[in-house]
Amino acid sequence: MNVNSKPVLEEPKTVFFAPISHPSPGSVGKTGTWRTHKPVVDLDKCTGCLICWLYCPEDTIIRLENDKVSIDYEYCKGCGICAHQCPFDAIQMVPEG
Numbered sequence: 001m002n003v004n005s006k007p008v009l010e011e012p013k014t015v016f017f018a019p020i021s022h023p024s025p026g027s028v029g030k031t032g033t034w035r036t037h038k039p040v041v042d043l044d045k046c047t048g049c050l051i052c053w054l055y056c057p058e059d060t061i062i063r064l065e066n067d068k069v070s071i072d073y074e075y076c077k078g079c080g081i082c083a084h085q086c087p088f089d090a091i092q093m094v095p096e097g
């Protein structure tokens with residue numbers, strides 16, 4: 001290496017985060033039947049920050065094309081973590097009716 005040459009810096013790598021679990025039927029069927037409350041997303045409040053998507057332990061937050069979100073009610077267990085984590089109060093837990 002030429003001692004007068006500047007060190008070549010590597011381009012920073014882009015790191016993508018994504019849920020590592022994926023919903024599938026349990027031994028008693030689809031886990032959405034376990035819910036007593038369901039998360040409802042207010043798309044007018046949702047900014048598409050995807051924090052709920054990162055925190056959902058069941059991977060049942062669905063990313064829409066604009067990064068806003070909807071819920072996979074077939075597998076969402078209604079734990080409420082998404083509503084608790086949303087910094088914009090865009091998810092409300094409502095009783096199953």
Ligand code: SF4
Binds near residue numbers: 048053087089090
């Ligand atoms: S955390 Fe809230 S604002 Fe962010 S994507 Fe989820 S619902 Fe939208």
Ligand code: SF4
Binds near residue numbers: 079081
């Ligand atoms: S209530 Fe729990 S399981 Fe359902 S979408 Fe929110 S974080 Fe995921």
